[in-house]
Amino acid sequence: MQTNISNRCATAGGTGIKPLRYAGGVLQMLDQRKLPTEEIWLDYRDYREVAEGIQTMVVRGAPAIGCAAAFGAWFGARDIEAEETGDFLDRFAAVCDHLAASRPTAVNLSWALQRMQGFARNHADRPVEQIKIALEYEALAILEEDERINRAMGRHGQELIPDPARILTHCNAGALATGGYGTALGVIRAAVAAGKQVAVLADETRPFLQGARLTAWELQRDGIDTTLICDNMAGYLMSRGLIDCVIVGADRIAANGDVANKIGTYTVAVLAREHRIPFYVAAPVSTIDLSLADGSLIPIEQRDRREITHIGDIQLAPDNIGVVNPAFDVTPARLVTAIITEHGIATGNYPVRLAELVNCGG
Numbered sequence: 001m002q003t004n005i006s007n008r009c010a011t012a013g014g015t016g017i018k019p020l021r022y023a024g025g026v027l028q029m030l031d032q033r034k035l036p037t038e039e040i041w042l043d044y045r046d047y048r049e050v051a052e053g054i055q056t057m058v059v060r061g062a063p064a065i066g067c068a069a070a071f072g073a074w075f076g077a078r079d080i081e082a083e084e085t086g087d088f089l090d091r092f093a094a095v096c097d098h099l100a101a102s103r104p105t106a107v108n109l110s111w112a113l114q115r116m117q118g119f120a121r122n123h124a125d126r127p128v129e130q131i132k133i134a135l136e137y138e139a140l141a142i143l144e145e146d147e148r149i150n151r152a153m154g155r156h157g158q159e160l161i162p163d164p165a166r167i168l169t170h171c172n173a174g175a176l177a178t179g180g181y182g183t184a185l186g187v188i189r190a191a192v193a194a195g196k197q198v199a200v201l202a203d204e205t206r207p208f209l210q211g212a213r214l215t216a217w218e219l220q221r222d223g224i225d226t227t228l229i230c231d232n233m234a235g236y237l238m239s240r241g242l243i244d245c246v247i248v249g250a251d252r253i254a255a256n257g258d259v260a261n262k263i264g265t266y267t268v269a270v271l272a273r274e275h276r277i278p279f280y281v282a283a284p285v286s287t288i289d290l291s292l293a294d295g296s297l298i299p300i301e302q303r304d305r306r307e308i309t310h311i312g313d314i315q316l317a318p319d320n321i322g323v324v325n326p327a328f329d330v331t332p333a334r335l336v337t338a339i340i341t342e343h344g345i346a347t348g349n350y351p352v353r354l355a356e357l358v359n360c361g362g
């Protein structure tokens with residue numbers, strides 16, 4: 001794997017950065033672990049390396065890891081030496097299983113891999129080498145579709161944003177978490193583009209600090225008014241009437257509208273309900289998992305203790321202290337004011353409305 005140090009990222013004019021670039025058989029991923037102080041792009045050509053990049057959070061964010069996994073699957077398919085289609089499909093399934101194991105919560109990862117496998121099966125009547133070529137284009141299609149989906153989500157969601165609006169965000173559900181433009185931050189971008197006066201209050205989002213390191217960085221680059229706050233300040237600001245609404249992303253949404261998102265989201269939702277502040281979730285329909293009846297069935301990733309005991313090489317806690325590090329929590333549907341998708345908005349009756357939104361795109 002080579003390192004390509006760039007002194008600036010490809011920024012599409014105020015519509016956020018694109019954290020993934022593909023050309024000539026190479027996937028470049030912006031190393032989000034190094035932001036905001038270094039913009040370093042890493043080159044990927046191998047599915048195992050892509051899986052590691054997802055697990056170590058070089059790339060992170062539900063749609064973005066789905067897009068990265070699609071290219072990982074293409075790399076794995078390309079390297080399979082098989083004459084017989086059945087053998088190819090079996091070995092391609094093993095490649096996708098390896099990629100799927102990199103992070104368990106974001107359903108977009110498995111959605112993208114199932115789409116790649118379904119595409120291969122649907123072309124099983126063709127020679128293996130033709131299937132491989134087609135898989136490269138399918139990975140490109142998944143990436144290119146993602147930004148279009150986010151822009152549609154933004155158009156729907158910005159209708160909910162007041163003018164002026166002081167908006168609290170949690171974690172990063174921006175262009176960096178997607179193929180471009182962002183989900184929650186895409187709604188914010190669309191509100192700004194619609195001429196609304198928007199001020200963002202970005203939760204730093206311990207322990208991985210996606211808010212401080214990523215949301216603050218990408219919105220500042222877009223010239224969007226952004227103030228960084230500690231996670232424990234949200235309640236105070238709400239109690240002082242300084243937040244008009246909350247908007248977050250999602251990693252998996254159960255059929256009843258329960259939402260898995262970055263750890264701390266549930267806390268923000270409870271505070272928002274206490275202060276009668278709208279709590280919005282923005283996610284593509286590929287994040288909605290109708291196979292799960294409710295949020296208790298969503299797998300919650302447990303991450304390394306060092307994310308809590310250290311910031312970089314700086315130790316914050318005693319050696320051998322007990323640590324829990326769930327990367328996500330589940331916000332019950334009753335605390336969710338609306339779920340914004342590219343096909344429209346659900347504002348209640350989630351079991352019915354979410355199924356409609358998922359199927360209307362089908």
Ligand SMILES: CSC[C@H]1O[C@H](OP(=O)(O)O)[C@H](O)[C@@H]1O
Pocket residue numbers: 060061062063170171172173174177178183184210248249250251261262263327
């Ligand atoms: C647009 S989905 C972004 C979603 O992913 C984040 O988690 P992570 O940074 O661990 O991948 C967080 O839950 C965001 O809401």
